[in-house]
Amino acid sequence: MQETWDVIVAGGGNAGLSAAISAASKGRRVLLIERGDEASRGGNSKYTRDIRYAHDHDAITTGRYSEAEFLEDLLGVTLGKTNLELAKFVIKESFGVKEFMEDNGVLWQKPLKGTLHLARTNAFFLGGGKALVNAYYARAQKLGVKVMYSAAVQDAVIEEDTFRSVVVQSGDKTQTIIGKALVAASGGFESNAAWLEEYWGEASRNFVVRGCAYNDGLLMRALFKNSALPVGDPRDAHMVLVDARSPRFDGGIVTRVDSVPFGIVINVDGKRFYDEGEELWPKRYAIWGRLTAEQPSQMSFSIVDSKTVGLFLPTTFPPHRANSIVELANKIAVEPRGLVETVQEFNSHVADDGRFNPGILDSCHTDGLRPPKSHWALPIDSPPFYAYPLMPGITFTYMGLGVDGSGRVLRRGRSPFRNVFAAGENMMGNILTKGYLAGFGMTIGTVFGKVAGEQASSVV
Numbered sequence: 001m002q003e004t005w006d007v008i009v010a011g012g013g014n015a016g017l018s019a020a021i022s023a024a025s026k027g028r029r030v031l032l033i034e035r036g037d038e039a040s041r042g043g044n045s046k047y048t049r050d051i052r053y054a055h056d057h058d059a060i061t062t063g064r065y066s067e068a069e070f071l072e073d074l075l076g077v078t079l080g081k082t083n084l085e086l087a088k089f090v091i092k093e094s095f096g097v098k099e100f101m102e103d104n105g106v107l108w109q110k111p112l113k114g115t116l117h118l119a120r121t122n123a124f125f126l127g128g129g130k131a132l133v134n135a136y137y138a139r140a141q142k143l144g145v146k147v148m149y150s151a152a153v154q155d156a157v158i159e160e161d162t163f164r165s166v167v168v169q170s171g172d173k174t175q176t177i178i179g180k181a182l183v184a185a186s187g188g189f190e191s192n193a194a195w196l197e198e199y200w201g202e203a204s205r206n207f208v209v210r211g212c213a214y215n216d217g218l219l220m221r222a223l224f225k226n227s228a229l230p231v232g233d234p235r236d237a238h239m240v241l242v243d244a245r246s247p248r249f250d251g252g253i254v255t256r257v258d259s260v261p262f263g264i265v266i267n268v269d270g271k272r273f274y275d276e277g278e279e280l281w282p283k284r285y286a287i288w289g290r291l292t293a294e295q296p297s298q299m300s301f302s303i304v305d306s307k308t309v310g311l312f313l314p315t316t317f318p319p320h321r322a323n324s325i326v327e328l329a330n331k332i333a334v335e336p337r338g339l340v341e342t343v344q345e346f347n348s349h350v351a352d353d354g355r356f357n358p359g360i361l362d363s364c365h366t367d368g369l370r371p372p373k374s375h376w377a378l379p380i381d382s383p384p385f386y387a388y389p390l391m392p393g394i395t396f397t398y399m400g401l402g403v404d405g406s407g408r409v410l411r412r413g414r415s416p417f418r419n420v421f422a423a424g425e426n427m428m429g430n431i432l433t434k435g436y437l438a439g440f441g442m443t444i445g446t447v448f449g450k451v452a453g454e455q456a457s458s459v460v
Contacts, residue, residue, distance in 0.1 A: 005031040005146075006460040007453070008166055008179035010153040010219050012036070013043030014129075014442055015424025016185035017136035018449025019456070021104055023183075024143035026457035031177065032140065033148045033168060035186070035214040041149065042133035043187055044211035044396060044425070044441075047252035049129060050111075050122040051101075051446065052439035053094035060098075060108045063120040067091050070121075077283055077435030083231075087431050089405050093447045098123065100450060105135030117280055117359060122439040153186060153219045158226045161411070161418045166219075181419040181456035184409070185449060188397035188425045189217025190237060191249065196397075199234045206298035208242050210256070210393040213249035220401060220426055228417070229402035229410040232429020238436045239289030242393030243317045244299060257388045258312040260288055261358065261376050263304035264346055265390075267295040270329070270338030272346070277375035280361065286436030289392040301332055302388040303343070305380045311358055319386040328385045345369070347379040396425040396441065398434075403427045407452035419459045421452035 007023040009016045012034030020032045034041050054067045070091045074082065107126035111119040118124075125132045141147065148170070155167035163182045168175055189195045191213050196204040209215075224230055246255040260276050265288070267273055274291050278284055292300040309319075322328035325343050329336040349369035356364050356378055364377045400422070402410040407421040424445035431444060 004178045004180065005029050006179070007031070007181045007183060007456045008033065008177065009183045009185060009453075010166065011043060011184070011186035011424065011426075012041050012137075012147065013045035013185065013187070013424060013445070014048070014132065014136070015426075015445035015449035016183065017133070017140055018100075018446050019183040019185055019421075019423050019453035020140050020145045021136065021143060022450045022453030023457045024140065024145045026454065028457045028460060030145045031148060031179070032145050033151050033153055033166070035150070035152050036212070037150045040212070041137065042130065043214065045445070046130045046133050047211060048125075048132070048442055049253060050118060050124045050439045051097060051442040052122045052437055053097045053443055054091055055095065055098070058098070058123070060123045061120055062111075065121045070094070073283060073437055074440070077286075077437055078433050079435070081433040083430045086403070086405060090431060090444055090447045093451070094443050097443065097446045100446065101132075104139040106132050118282055118438055121282070152214075155222045156182060156219065156226065156420075158417070158420070161415060163417065163420045180460035182421070183452045183456050184219050184223065184401060184420065184422040184426045185424045185452070186219045186426060187212075187215035187217075188237070188400065188428070189220060190215055190394040190397045192216040200293070203293060203298050206391060207293065208246050208251065208255070208391050208393040209249045210240070210242055210246070210251045210253075211395050215396065215425070223401060223409065223420070227411045227414060229412050230399060231402040232398040232400055233433060234397070234399040236290070236434050237397045238286055238395040238432070238441065239293065239392050240286050240395065241288045241292060241300070241302070241390045243315060244389035244391040245317045246391070246393065251393070254316045255393060257302060257315055257390060258285065259302045259304055259388055260285070262308035262311055263302055263380060264342070264373070266301050266303060266334065266339065266342060268297050268299050268334060270334045270342050272342060272371060275371050275374055277365070277373045277377060282438040285438070289394070292390060293392040298392055300390045301334065302390060303328070303380060304386050305382045306384055307378060307382050309386050315388065319388045321384050321386055323383045323385070325385060328387050332387050332389060343380050346373075347381060350377045350379050352378060396428065398429040398432055400425065400427045400429040403430055403448070406455045407448050408455065419456065421456050423448040423452040
C-alpha cells in the first residue's frame, strides 16, 4: 500500500461502491477501504431491500412517480427543512439510478406485501441488499478496484484545502496510504456510544443500532477537525421502532415492527402519546423511533387485537399474547388499571364507519380524543390481544459533512476542499434533517456516490 492511488474510497456500502465503480469506469486507480471482512462487508446497505426513485413508466413498479410528487413527499417528512437545491438534484438524478444499478449487476423482484405500500414509488432488489452489495463488489473488482478489508480509516492528512493521505488501522498495524482524492462514504456515528451520549445523554444507552457496528464516525470527526462544515441535527437520525429484544448491533431490517397503524401505542405508564394513524407508513414509520426515545425508559408497546394482527409483516420475535387487557398488562409489566383505562377511552372515541382500508388514508378515526388517531381506528375489543415491546432502533445519524452539488465537502468559512468528496450517510444531513422516506437513503447514496466518484476522478 505504499503506492499512490488516484481515488481512495472510505466505506464499502452502496455509496462507496457506487463511487468506486464510477471512478474506476473513468480509468482511475481506486482503493476501496472497507471496515468489515469479506463476509460482513457492505455496512448498512446489506440490510436494505429497496430504493425510491422518480419514474414515468416502469415495468417493475405499479405506476408513475413524478419529480414533483417525490419532492412533495420529501418536504412533507422534513417539514421543509432541507437543502432544496441538493434535494431537487437528487430527485432529478434518481431517474437514472435504475439503469446504473442494472448496468452493475442488480436484479429486481416484485414488491413485497406489507405495511409500507411501496409498489408504486420503490423497486425491490432480488436477494435484498446483500445481493446488491455482492453484485457491486464483483463489478468493482472487474474494473480493477483494489479492496482492503478489515481496515478502518482513522484519520485524514490534509494540507490547507488538499487531501494527501489517510491513516488506516488494520489489525495491530497502522499505515499511511497516499491518494490524490478522497471519497468519504463510511457512514454516520450511530455505533459510537460515547459520541451518541454527548447529544442524548444516558437515554442513548437504551437505543438499538439496527445497522452495522462499524459506523463510529472516525473519518467524519477527523474531517471536522480539518474545518469540514457540519450539517444536520446531531440529535436526529433515521430512527425506527424495533423489537426491544433485538441485538444491540446488526439486527437489520428484520427487527423492525410495522404494527403501529393497526392498534395503539403506549408508553411504560400505559398512556398513548401520539397519533398512530397520522399518515401512510412510508412517510411516518421513521418518526416513531424518535417519539419512543423521548418516552420514559425509551420504551413503548404496540397493542393490537385479533382483527388486525395479520395485516402487517410478520415479526422476528413473537408478540406477547393474552385473552384480556389485564392479563396483557401483567405480561408486559404495565400497570393494569392504567392500560385498561387507556383502551376503554380509545374504544369509546372510535368513529368506526365500517370502511377500514389499510391501503389508503381511510375514514376510520377517533372523535374528541387527544392524541387522536386520524385513520385506521378500530376498537381494540377482540381477543386475543397482542403486545410488541419496542425500543428506538437507529439506522444512521443525520449530522454529517456539508457538500455542494458535486459532492465536494465544504469548509467552515473557507472555500471547499479541492479533492475531498462525500456520499451516503456521511452527508445525509444536507437533505434529511428529520423524518424519512422509505428507500430514500439508497437513493442519496447511489446518486451522490456516482457523482462523488466522477468528480473525484476529475481532480486527479
